[in-house]
Amino acid sequence: MTEKQKCLVAFALTAFILCFPLMAAAQVFIYPSRGQSPQQEQFDKGQCYGWAVQQSGFDPANPQVYTPPPPPAGAPQGGLFRGAAGGAAMGAVGGAIGGDAGKGAAIGAAVGGLFGLMRRARWAGEQQQQQESYQAAQQSAMAQGHAAYNRAFSTCMTGRGYTVSM
Amino acid sequence: MKRFLVLGALAVAETLCVAPLGAAAAGKYDGSTPLLCVPTVVAECRVEGECRRVTAESVNLPQFFKVDVKGQKVNSEEAGRASPVTTVDHVGGNLVLLGMEAGRGWTMTISEETGRMSAAVSSGSEGWVLFGACTAP
Numbered sequence: 001m002t003e004k005q006k007c008l009v010a011f012a013l014t015a016f017i018l019c020f021p022l023m024a025a026a027q028v029f030i031y032p033s034r035g036q037s038p039q040q041e042q043f044d045k046g047q048c049y050g051w052a053v054q055q056s057g058f059d060p061a062n063p064q065v066y067t068p069p070p071p072p073a074g075a076p077q078g079g080l081f082r083g084a085a086g087g088a089a090m091g092a093v094g095g096a097i098g099g100d101a102g103k104g105a106a107i108g109a110a111v112g113g114l115f116g117l118m119r120r121a122r123w124a125g126e127q128q129q130q131q132e133s134y135q136a137a138q139q140s141a142m143a144q145g146h147a148a149y150n151r152a153f154s155t156c157m158t159g160r161g162y163t164v165s166m
Numbered sequence: 167m168k169r170f171l172v173l174g175a176l177a178v179a180e181t182l183c184v185a186p187l188g189a190a191a192a193g194k195y196d197g198s199t200p201l202l203c204v205p206t207v208v209a210e211c212r213v214e215g216e217c218r219r220v221t222a223e224s225v226n227l228p229q230f231f232k233v234d235v236k237g238q239k240v241n242s243e244e245a246g247r248a249s250p251v252t253t254v255d256h257v258g259g260n261l262v263l264l265g266m267e268a269g270r271g272w273t274m275t276i277s278e279e280t281g282r283m284s285a286a287v288s289s290g291s292e293g294w295v296l297f298g299a300c301t302a303p
Contacts, residue, residue: 113247113248113249114242114245114249115240115265115267115268115287116270117226117247117268118225118227118287118294120210120212121218121221121224121225123218123220
């Protein structure tokens with residue numbers, strides 16, 4: 001075994017030791033159907049781990065998924081632009097009705113809407129509900145990431161001559 | 167006789183002094199001068215049909231706002247916000263203002279005699295009802 005091969009085996013073993021708990025948790029069963037040695041199997045698992053992470057975008061050793069965070073408390077729903085633009089437009093309408101569109105538009109645009117910038121209150125219990133749905137979305141995204149990783153890992157190991165079952 | 171004279175003097179005094187004040191007070195909140203208003207109760211209603219009492223702060227409504235009928239606006243200088251008034255009317259002793267902005271319509275009614283104020287702001291999926299009072303600063 002050359003130095004390069006030894007390094008690769010060491011890397012594969014390290015990666016496998018680090019990831020073993022997660023791999024075990026993923027419940028992927030592997031059988032060396034071509035009679036591969038245990039060392040070769042570890043090496044292939046390490047290689048397939050890196051490939052599966054790359055393909056699936058999910059790393060079981062560092063599981064991170066992105067889901068949009070719940071809106072912070074008190075975030076305006078219409079936004080300042082909507083209020084100011086709406087204020088200008090409606091100000092112009094109001095001014096036009098009053099006979100002076102320019103004046104109305106100026107009132108609306110210069111200062112933003114008093115009533116146009118009102119937003120929904122955060123009702124009691126609503127924040128908890130949003131937090132729960134956010135957590136559910138996180139868990140779902142995590143499960144999808146795991147599943148994608150497992151499929152990629154299985155594909156790789158199958159390609160290297162192993163029988164894989166999930 | 168003396169008692170009659172005293173009562174008569176009081177009646178004259180009331181006619182000369184109090185009655186004009188009362189007449190002036192009746193139109194004190196008619197919008198001829200800007201009014202400073204405070205929403206003391208705010209309720210939020212949603213399209214699902216449920217309404218709840220909320221704070222002005224929680225719905226991003228300033229604690230005070232000025233009603234400037236001559237300037238055709240309702241504004242909060244502190245918050246730097248204003249809503250244009252499109253229609254002004256005097257109906258049944260009330261000053262009634264209408265406006266619209268950002269896809270919303272609003273109406274405000276102020277008792278010209280007491281300064282009591284109520285307003286409604288409506289949009290597609292929610293609405294707010296305000297109750298409060300106005301004063302002429």
